[in-house]
Amino acid sequence: MNGYVDGRKLRFEHRRGEVLRAATEHALDHGLAGLSLRKVAQTVGVSHATLVHHFSTKDQLVAEIVDLVLTQSLALPDLADDDPEPLGTIWRRATSDQGRRYIRLFTAITGHAMHDNPMLRDAVARSMQQRTALLAAGLVRHGCPEPEAVALATSLLSTLRGLLVDLLVTDDEKRVRAAFDDLATELDRRSSAWPTPGAGPTPAGS
């Protein structure tokens, strides 16, 4: 624990995470467009040299901010399987003040990924594919027939992202909320035709 090398390494690694979180907060407030190592150093309160020591280049820092933000936007890691309204829970989280900051930066990152930025594009693609797979698995656990789960998950996530962008851009809470309620009603109607998970006939051999 008190070995020089390990202690120094631990201190550096601790500081690195701290610097990354502070830089991410900066990006959540101001986007990535004007981000520079010098500006982040100033905001975070570390020297430019320290930042270069930790992240080498602005691109590396941006990549790590992007990973952090993509992991946390529309994430469903701790959604309880017995949540009676999982879609409502996702929506409530995403439209909270903190949720909106993440969706805002996620949308900005997606915009940056559109032209000549394969690194960002790959990161956003991975994030979308992971969320789609997670949601499709969740839908299957709720009784959705497997053949339609990926298409439905893709469509649901697209609608949620689209509604959130509409909300962030137009600030029209009432219209977007009504559209979300319409989506939830339609999903309820659709899922009411699914077999109750675990209530079906016992598979042969089990």
Added chain:
Amino acid sequence: MNGYVDGRKLRFEHRRGEVLRAATEHALDHGLAGLSLRKVAQTVGVSHATLVHHFSTKDQLVAEIVDLVLTQSLALPDLADDDPEPLGTIWRRATSDQGRRYIRLFTAITGHAMHDNPMLRDAVARSMQQRTALLAAGLVRHGCPEPEAVALATSLLSTLRGLLVDLLVTDDEKRVRAAFDDLATELDRRSSAWPTPGAGPTPAGS
């Protein structure tokens, strides 16, 4: 027609539109992030002074490019009322090579609108509100009950935008196409319950 002042004005205005179209092509290929009057002047083949004469500032040029692009992305101006598959037509247009260029730049613009850019934000908001109103009116013409038309239009446009971004980012044509087909099937099912326009009881007094 040959008056000096009018002739000169016409020539300038003609040239202005030409320059704007060429600058928009540049943005469709490369986005707005690296756009500068100097770069556009170079690409379009006019002098920097001419560009300043026409558009004064980069912001003014960007504003006009944005207006052009927002008018043409997911636009439904000439969609025939008797189109048997209006959603399919919108999708086919949006996913054509030219359609994708516009959606790509629209997505980049929306990303830029996320932080500290009220001018872009207002432009994107206006575009979204206009499209929502247009689509809601179209849905009503197809028999959708008025009270649910705006919510459904908001949700449909969000899904379309979300699916197109997924497609542009992941390139996963098969999965996104399946999600679009799922959306179209659900809309068909839903609209089959709507009264056929014109087939209802004649309103009293008409």
